[in-house]
Amino acid sequence: MRRYGTAVQDHVNASYSFLCRMLWGNAAQDFIMTIGFVSCTILAMQQVAREKRSFGALVNFMFYWSAIKGTVKQLANSYQNVSSTLVNAEGLLQLLHTEPSVPDSKSAKNLVVHTGEVRFENVSFAYDPRKPTIETIDFSAEAGKTTALLGKSGSGKSTIFTLLHRLYDVCEGSITIDGQDIRDVTGSSLRSAIGIVPQKPGIFNISIKENVRYGNLDATDKDVMDACIAADIHDCIMSFPDAYEATVGEGGVRLSGGQAQRLAIARVLVKKPKIVLLDEATSAVDTLTEAKIQKAISRLASDRTVLVIAHRLSTVARADKILVVHEGKIVESGTHEELLAKGGRYNELWAQQTLTKQVELER
């Protein structure tokens, strides 16, 4: 409350000072205009008295003056408005001119995606050179298959996504998509080839239709509806009084967690990328919602390379390949059955998750 109070007080002080200056400015402007008018009128009257000008010219002058006065005042006010708008525009321009921290190389070409095979070759990375985050990770996510990343919190799963998106460059090794090193391609072509379903999707306070279309601004209304049907959210949207025109509130507050995630899946479906990164929400959803999300994910995954940070047992078990990440390294990889048979860390995580699920169900 104290911080908010201080901020409001600062705002009031700034508004008061702005208003005072504006009033002084207006008063000065009116004063100068009046002085100008009085001087010109005296001069004109003298000329009329000396018969240098006709009385009609004096009337004309007064008529023109009253016509021009309003426009000149408007011009001065416009200047005031323009200067305050320029402050905002300057902020926006600064934002638009922000240089990316990982710029495109001079010889960068557009990424050409054929099958969408992703390969990490001996990749090492550290946010802070004193503490490695990823150490010599080596794996490939095969085209059209689902690869699940599983591991404890802080093991480096999200960092693998961040590197594939090239928000940071790797310190050692390379990441390739269909044989092209992502450092040699343009950032825009890389990002348009990848669709992301984050845990907390960025949802805007606009209509559901526009929120889905954000994935592909050229998508037609039919494309949006088809994507929502595939993401199993169409019926839910139709139950809203305004259907696709319903606004969802700032950050999507009027949607449940499961609905927001399916909306994000629909957004990726209209984008139609070859590679999809999926960060499953950990929040406990009921079994029916989980089944709906799972159905939407299966449709999203068909014929696409999917890398998923898996939290749900159903996703983990269905994945074509599972990578167990531990302290920035891949310690185990294989299918669900292979890893269970190994009896290692995966087995341990699986047992833990199954137990948690049982406890949740018993509640």
Ligand SMILES: Nc1ncnc2c1ncn2[C@@H]1O[C@H](COP(=O)(O)OP(=O)(O)OP(=O)(O)O)[C@@H](O)[C@H]1O
């Ligand atoms: N932007 C960042 N700057 C510095 N360190 C970071 C940054 N992002 C993550 N880290 C650190 O990197 C490590 C790996 O984080 P990461 O988010 O990849 O883990 P995660 O396995 O995805 O965890 P979770 O399952 O909780 O999301 C953590 O120790 C974290 O503190």
